[in-house]
Amino acid sequence: MSLRNGLRILDFLASQGEGTGLVAIADALSLPRSTCHRVLAELVESGYVRQLVDHSRYILTMRMTSNGLEFLSLTGIADIAQPIIERVAAQTGELARLSLVDGEAIIWVGKADGQRVGFRYDPDMGHAARLSCTSTGHAWLMTMTDEQAVALVLKQGFGQPNEFGPNAPTTLKALLGFLHAARVRGYAMIDEVFAPRMAAVAAPVVSGSRCVGVISLAGPRVRLTAEKIHEYSVLLREAANELAQLSNMAGFPSRPPLGKG
Template identity: 85%
Template sequence: MSLKSGLKILDFLASQGEGAALSVIADALELPRSTCHRVLGELVDGGYVRQLSDQSGYILSMRMTSNGLEFLSLTGIADIAQPIIERIAAETGELARLSLVDGDAIIWVAKADGQRTGFRYDPDMGLAARLSCTSTGHAWLMTMSDEDAVALVMKQGFGQPNEYGPNAPTSLKALLGFLHAARVRGYAMIDEVFAARMAAVAVPVKRGNRCVGVISLAGPKTRLNAARIHTLSVLLCEAANELGQLCNMAGYLSRPPLGKA
């Protein structure tokens, strides 16, 4: 099996909650249908993909989710971070999230929703944050040089403007404006950037001088106005410092990125 083709198929199916037909997968990934069919067969044999009951297409199995959860459990990060995230959510009444740096991406791995009734803003866990238009992405990028931040964003791309909020940056100049302001404040904040009518604030979690994750809060802009965000940033900074001090207890956060000391 072509490893590259297999990984592309897994990534594509991760965005297809109801599964996708062979033709749809092959066309989306520009793969010959014979190759796509063969790779899908091997993924099915491996337990990573299953056919839909009516044989109309393919859908991810829970194996990748299970593997990821098992890995997170072994690192100890869930045991350390979850009480902190839940406390922040309870104190603020908003959606609190933790993301972890994973190579060239930052992944949402834990959440707690403090808003038990009414409107809920709930992005999918396990996905990589879009660096250019999320408070999580901005909080990570603000900890590095402009050159390194630009390189990561260019690698991931800006995405399509209609997929995000009306204030999402669509150029490097606009993005750097967000990052420079975040560095001055000490935290990242966005208003109708990731989604219309939504706001968010995020603070990097550091181990020494290295950013290993981000703690964020998100909710409707009617609740998260600029003044409240400034107030909540103090709470987030305290939580980020607390988690940073505890991170030596978690194997994942204690290890430097591959190739770095």
């Protein structure tokens, strides 16, 4: 099995919650159908993919998720952070999230929901944040030089404008405006940037000499107003500093990042 083709198929299936068929996978990845079928068969045999009962669709198993969670548990930082983000969620009534730097991406790995009823904003855990238009991405990028931030964003891309909110930056100049403002404030904030009618605020967790993660809040803009964002930013920055101190005590700055970054 081609390792590259197998990984491409796994990445594609991660975006297909109900599974999809051989032809759709092959066409989306520009693979010969015979090659795609052979790789899928090996992924099924190895336990990373299963074929649904009707045999027309393939879907990911939980094996990758299980492997990721097992590895994450070995770092210990998620266990340290969970009580902190639960406290922030309870204090604000909004969705608090923890994301960790993983190489050239930042991944949502933990959450605590402070809004028990009504509308909930709940992105899938384990996904990489879009750097150009999420408060999480901006909070990470603000800890870098403009050159470093631009390089990462260009590698990931801006995505399609219709995929995000009306205020999402679509040029480097617009993005750098967000980042410069975030550095002045000490935290990132967005309003109808990642999604229409949604707002978010985030603070980086800087442990030692590097950013290891981000703590963020997100919710409907009718609740998460500019005034509330500024109020909650104090709680977020305190939480981020607390997590950074605990991370220092646990020795995280001396350990390699989750990935290569």
